[in-house]
Amino acid sequence: MRNVSAESALAKAHKYLANDIATPFFIVVDDSIKYSEIITGLSSLTRIHVSDYCANNDAYPNIDELYGALSTTNENTLLLGFGESVSLGGNENAVGRLKDLNIEAKVVVLCRGIRAAVKFLCEEDKKFNSRRVCFLKSGPSYEIVKLPPLPGVSAIDGFKELLFCLENGGSGKLSIKTTLKLNNSRELYTAYEVIQEVDPTYIVLQNCLPDNLYAEFLADRNLDGFDLFHWRSFLKLKLESSANVYLKYVADTSANYDAYKKTDFLCIIGLFPKQ
Numbered sequence: 001m002r003n004v005s006a007e008s009a010l011a012k013a014h015k016y017l018a019n020d021i022a023t024p025f026f027i028v029v030d031d032s033i034k035y036s037e038i039i040t041g042l043s044s045l046t047r048i049h050v051s052d053y054c055a056n057n058d059a060y061p062n063i064d065e066l067y068g069a070l071s072t073t074n075e076n077t078l079l080l081g082f083g084e085s086v087s088l089g090g091n092e093n094a095v096g097r098l099k100d101l102n103i104e105a106k107v108v109v110l111c112r113g114i115r116a117a118v119k120f121l122c123e124e125d126k127k128f129n130s131r132r133v134c135f136l137k138s139g140p141s142y143e144i145v146k147l148p149p150l151p152g153v154s155a156i157d158g159f160k161e162l163l164f165c166l167e168n169g170g171s172g173k174l175s176i177k178t179t180l181k182l183n184n185s186r187e188l189y190t191a192y193e194v195i196q197e198v199d200p201t202y203i204v205l206q207n208c209l210p211d212n213l214y215a216e217f218l219a220d221r222n223l224d225g226f227d228l229f230h231w232r233s234f235l236k237l238k239l240e241s242s243a244n245v246y247l248k249y250v251a252d253t254s255a256n257y258d259a260y261k262k263t264d265f266l267c268i269i270g271l272f273p274k275q
Helices: 004-019 031-041 063-072 081-087 091-097 114-122 159-169 193-196 211-219 231-240 247-253 257-268
Strands: 024-027 047-051 078-081 107-111 133-136 140-148 172-177
Touching: 004 024, 004 031, 004 107, 024 114, 031 107, 047 063, 047 159, 063 091, 081 091, 081 107, 081 159, 091 114, 114 133, 114 193, 159 172, 193 211, 211 231, 231 247, 231 257, 247 257
Parallel strands: 024 107, 024 133, 047 078, 078 107, 140 172
Antiparallel strands: none
């Protein structure tokens, strides 16, 4: 099935709204600009947000309740968030169920993230054709990054909020804190990984500090005003170096914080010459 423009997709959707097909119409789109164009072009339709069917802030949506609402609605409807929910939650069987759902009114499903699943259904069911589905050209979409539960890190809080953001055209890199397993996403596990994510210019090696201290650094980035043996002073020397030849020597020869404390102490008592 060939790709169509946003204008052509809207024309096909309006044709569907006027015909007698009793199952939903799918528009598969990735690009956030085209996504917004489709929403604007279908502004007359009642909107149903899949995120409204999440039982709490960090839960997958209840798909059975969603299907019940779609089956009984008497208003032509634009469904948002379905593709993103399936893509991240991993329940691809839900796509086939929605495809065959008998509905009283018309439902246009605007979805991102399930292009391959919808194409598979087109190949499997020859009746699932251009009267019931269309594809826009692939384009930039979104990237989901799951963060560990650390303080001092700005992120979307919970799956429901993430889904709501995507329903409203969220694109680019989106970071989330969630207890749920997410498919088609990238997960960070340590405070060090989060630091590198939020600041790609960070050049200090991971083994310089234990991760609990990196977590403290995430919560408070201040490195000034601490005594020489403090880990924040060590990190400041690693990040900024020093005009003091002695301090530069200690920082350069210390692979990690424990080595730094030992080297600094030995230098102070004269076992190592000050450079």
